[in-house]
Amino acid sequence: MRVAEKIEKMILKMIPGNTFKYQELGIAKDEYSAATKAIERLIKREVIKRASTGLFYIPKQTAFGNIMPREEELLKPYLFNGGQRTAYITGITLYNRMGITTQVPKNIRLASRDKRIVTKIGSVEVKSVKSYVEVTNENYYLLELLDVIKDFKTIPDADKTQTIRFLLNKLGELTVKEKEKLIWIALKYPPRVRALTGALLSELNPTDLLQELKKSINPLTIYKYKITSQQLPTIENWNIQ
Known part of the structure; x- marks a missing residue:
């Protein structure tokens, strides 16, 4: 089976709205050139869309047209490493989601112990801040609460x-x-x-x-x-x- 056919077959099995990267397509090193061209063709055909550099998704169709994946899904490559959580959303984005503030941030902040994250999701900049401890699936929700306490005095409109x-x-x-x-x-x-x-x-x-x-x-x-x-x-x- 040709690389392009293999990739399209794999992508069409994915759930609309979920994101994916090249690494999740099971592409061999010598297939990357052909894979890149195949992905570009699928984007032109609007089978998939590019969320950010190296991150793609199948548009989810609704009665109101195609919609973007959820914020958490778009940020998944930066929140996890090999299936293990290494970062979490913090700052005004988190406090807005919690209903503490109505303010909408100009950028998204991700907290991680060691990972430096600088990217864009659409027109929104994503920046990293240093977490106080190693981030895991077992503690990130506790870190979110402690961040609310940390920023208690400075959360806008709270x-x-x-x-x-x-x-x-x-x-x-x-x-x-x-x-x-x-x-x-x-x-x-x-x-x-x-x-x-x-x-x-x-x-x-x-x-x-x-x-x-x-x-x-x-x-x-x-x-x-x-x-x-x-x-x-x-x-x-x-x-x-």
Whole structure:
């Protein structure tokens, strides 16, 4: 079977809206030249579309026309490596998705421990920031919550009372083991993050593990969040104002 036929047959079996790269087509090294030409022909025929350099997808057809893949799908090559998560979406994109802000970011930020990510998805720039710990499938959702706490004061248009409620709801849904993992990760974050994390968790159900957070912050330092005790009753125990 010719390379072009093999590629088209493989692509047509894919789910519309999902992205793929050359590496997922099982192409041998000596077939890359023919594969590149085959891909370009499929793009011209509008069988597939290019999402970004080296990233393609089959358009998903709806009553309103073809639609782009979901944001998470477009970013998949940068979020995973060999099926293992190595990065996660953070910043205003994340906070918008969570409903904390209505602001739409001009660029997307991906947090990763070691990976440097600079690319474009359409007209939107994708930039990387350094995560505080190694990112995995088992911890990225905890890192997302800690980033909300980290950026609590600077999230545009965020209502502090509603953000506190959001965080308490999300933290309250975690299992005991997940809360323990969150605490150990929080110890890698700045002191102000540890303080607010401690105040939020102690509002839910105080545990001995919170002492680790308590010991990690300076008892003489005041962390200014402009939060009242009506919004979060435990702030005084964590030097928060």
